[in-house]
Amino acid sequence: MSNRTFTMIKPDAMKNGHAGAILDRIIKEGFRVVALKMTKLSEEKAGEFYAIHRERPFFGELVEFMSSGPIIAAILEKENAVSSFRTLIGATNPANADEGTIRKLFATSVGENAVHGSDSDENAAIEGAFFFSGLEQI
Numbered sequence: 001m002s003n004r005t006f007t008m009i010k011p012d013a014m015k016n017g018h019a020g021a022i023l024d025r026i027i028k029e030g031f032r033v034v035a036l037k038m039t040k041l042s043e044e045k046a047g048e049f050y051a052i053h054r055e056r057p058f059f060g061e062l063v064e065f066m067s068s069g070p071i072i073a074a075i076l077e078k079e080n081a082v083s084s085f086r087t088l089i090g091a092t093n094p095a096n097a098d099e100g101t102i103r104k105l106f107a108t109s110v111g112e113n114a115v116h117g118s119d120s121d122e123n124a125a126i127e128g129a130f131f132f133s134g135l136e137q138i
């Protein structure tokens with residue numbers, strides 16, 4: 001079990017001014033920030049990141065949204081990071097997310113749901129490497 005996960009604060013949360021509150025919550029929940037940057041995905045890069053969803057009906061919408069504005073990307077460290085972070089963010093659709101979760105508090109809709117969290121240790125490593133070199137991981 002790896003102790004790292006990868007997250008993005010998505011364009012809706014950035015635009016709505018929730019980035020500070022989300023980072024504050026993540027740190028208060030005991031995650032250590034290993035790497036952090038603000039960036040903006042091109043449509044091509046967003047499509048590459050979400051390639052696994054290429055055949056899904058919402059893929060075009062997802063790529064357009066994820067490239068619509070700045071994001072914050074980060075690698076986080078905590079025991080059981082992947083599952084612990086998925087619990088903290090809540091269900092994909094904020095309407096189904098538990099009270100107090102980041103998506104319940106800050107998401108706009110199922111498509112614009114404030115934050116990304118890796119779904120496995122393997123994907124956490126792949127996604128972290130998509131944004132950060134080894135030297136950028138402290």
Ligand code: DAT
Pocket residue numbers: 053058061062091092110111112113115116117119
């Ligand atoms: P998660 O981000 O919880 O891992 P996922 O991997 O199933 O969810 O989907 C990736 C993203 O795609 C999700 O965060 C938002 C978007 N998405 C998922 N289901 C959707 C739907 N039914 N309609 C619109 N966008 C959707």
Ligand code: MG
Pocket residue numbers: 117119
């Ligand atoms: Mg996912």
